[in-house]
Amino acid sequence: MLIARKTKYFYFLMVATFLTMFFSAFQCFAExxxxxxSIFPVADMVKQVGGDYVExxxxxxPGASPHTYEPKPSVLKNISSAKxxxxxxxxxxxWNEKFFKSAGGGTLRIVLSDGVDLIREKEHHHDNKAGGHHSEEAFANPHIWLDVKTAESMIKKIVAAISSVDKEHASYYEERGNKYISGLAELDRLIYKETGLFKIKRYVAFHPAWDYFARRYGLVSAGVIESVPGKSPKPIEIKRIIGDIRA
Known part of the structure; x- marks a missing residue:
């Protein structure tokens, strides 16, 4: 009889422990x-700031071109469920304007390039499924996170936005944001030191992604192989780039 009682107590304790762990995990997930x-670099920044409290x-x-990608309705539905x-x-x-007009306004939209000194170049343009070719008046070079100082401003905007939605953990987000910014400041000093040793400041890129990086650290683009996403360069364009490099 005593053994039976101990066995029942043991099983009861196991079930209670399991239920406690289950509901604790569920509560953590629900919170x-x-x-x-929109893109992985931004998602990674948000994850670093949000930590345990953000999904x-x-x-x-990954692998899709942000210049030509058009979200499916199921993806847009996931965006509309986000805070x-x-x-x-x-x-x-x-594609975002069309989406937000039909989404009902329940999601806070944060544009991280607001206030940034954007690079607008005649040769920088896009072709996309939604509206064909767009000139530099409508578009600018979007690779702003490759300027470390701009990345710092992006982190500050992310901290402010998440804190406005979750005031209870604002100090947690601020602490993580400050830690991230400290790392960026150290990276900035390191890049300045290394690029300062370069004897040749001109470079060729496959895609015009490094313009902000180049502007900050005194580098000069000698040419871009794929100026339009998804379109291979013509032989005459390759010849021109080679000529620019040799000049």
């Missing part, structure tokens, strides 16, 4: 704030 980010969803999947949607702007998420 996470759903957040959407991040990246709209554009915050972080986007670059500068014409990168060309």
């Amino acid at each position: 996470k704030i759903p957040v959407a980010a 991040v969803f990246s709209v554009i999947p 915050i949607f972080f986007m670059i702007g500068a014409g990168l998420e060309y």
Whole structure:
């Protein structure tokens, strides 16, 4: 009889422990704030700031070109369920205006390029499924996070936005944001030191992604192989780039 009671007590204790762990995990998951980010670099920043209290969803999947990607209705539905949607702007998420007009306004939209000195170049343009060719008046170079100082401003905007939605953990987000910014400041000093040793400042890139990086650290683009996403350069364009490099 005593053994039977001990066995029942043991099983009861196991079930109670399991239920406690289950509901604790469920509560932790339920408390996470759903957040959407247009591209992976932004999603990673949000994840670093949000930590345990934020569930991040990246709209554009790895391997897809953000310049030509058009989200499916199921993806747009996931965005509408998010508390915050972080986007670059500068014409990168060309589909967002149409989406937000029909979404009902329940999601806070944060444009991370607001206030940034954007690079607008005649040769920088896009072709996309939604509206064909767009000139530099509508679009700018969107790769703003490759300027470390701009990345710092992006982190500050992310901290402010998440804190406005979850005031209870604002100090947690601020602490993580400050830690991230400290790392960026150290990276900035290191890049300045290394690029300062370069004897040749001119470079060629496959895609015009490094313009902000180059502007900050005194580098000069000698040419871009793929100026339009998804379109291979013509032989005459390759010849011109080679000539620019040799000049």
